[in-house]
Amino acid sequence: MEEREIDKRLHVQTIGIREWNHQSSHYNRYEATPYEALDFLFSRHKIQTSGGWIDFGCGKGRVPFYVHYLYSLDVTGIEMNYVLHQDAMNNLMDYRQAFPKKRGTLSFKCCLAERYEIPSDATTFYFFNPFSLDIFRSVIHNIIRSIELAARPVEIILYYPTADYEQFLQDHSLFEKIVEIPIPHLYVYDEQERFLVYTYKKP
Numbered sequence: 001m002e003e004r005e006i007d008k009r010l011h012v013q014t015i016g017i018r019e020w021n022h023q024s025s026h027y028n029r030y031e032a033t034p035y036e037a038l039d040f041l042f043s044r045h046k047i048q049t050s051g052g053w054i055d056f057g058c059g060k061g062r063v064p065f066y067v068h069y070l071y072s073l074d075v076t077g078i079e080m081n082y083v084l085h086q087d088a089m090n091n092l093m094d095y096r097q098a099f100p101k102k103r104g105t106l107s108f109k110c111c112l113a114e115r116y117e118i119p120s121d122a123t124t125f126y127f128f129n130p131f132s133l134d135i136f137r138s139v140i141h142n143i144i145r146s147i148e149l150a151a152r153p154v155e156i157i158l159y160y161p162t163a164d165y166e167q168f169l170q171d172h173s174l175f176e177k178i179v180e181i182p183i184p185h186l187y188v189y190d191e192q193e194r195f196l197v198y199t200y201k202k203p
């Protein structure tokens with residue numbers, strides 16, 4: 001199904017690219033994960049259905065809406081850009097009106113991912129190249145601290161991973177890659193078109 005049709009079915013508008021006025025080497029532009037990539041991920045990997053899902057750098061909220069729509073999980077989108085956050089909130093109003101009875105909470109916070117306090121029940125952390133390695137490192141540090149305070153099974157999902165994110169997690173003694181999911185018809189043109197899923201290993 002076309003991106004536009006799925007947006008329409010969900011009563012949201014998540015299409016488009018938004019560049020920053022002042023390009024930063026730390027914060028990347030908005031572009032949503034393609035729905036077909038998400039479908040492929042869900043067909044190849046059984047996502048955790050207990051605990052909350054967090055999308056770091058959620059933009060207009062495509063991933064939170066789709067995960068909530070399909071799995072009725074508690075989902076949170078974190079977005080630092082005020083305009084994008086506002087778009088996500090407008091989408092939320094329309095989505096809620098269309099699906100008032102769906103279980104699971106859905107919320108959007110306008111803040112820096114690196115400052116966000118990880119809730120003790122969050123178990124899946126999603127990243128589509130939102131920011132620099134320095135910020136990724138500090139978010140991972142916050143996730144580890146949260147697990148130390150409340151032990152639980154945790155997964156990190158990377159879409160279109162950069163070499164530095166991948167290297168960082170590969171060298172990290174507390175994370176283990178459990179699956180690599182190339183998206184076949186996209187991967188042939190671009191080897192970054194894949195998902196990597198990691199779990200937290202007990203120290």
Ligand SMILES: C[S@@+](CC[C@H](N)C(=O)[O-])C[C@H]1O[C@@H](n2cnc3c(N)ncnc32)[C@H](O)[C@@H]1O
Nearest residue numbers: 027030031032033057058059080112113128130
């Ligand atoms: C490539 S988009 C990914 C959008 C969404 N996660 C998805 O997969 O559809 C990256 C997003 O991260 C946001 N972002 C960048 N740095 C951030 C930060 N430090 N904290 C929160 N959001 C950030 C950008 O504004 C942008 O919307």
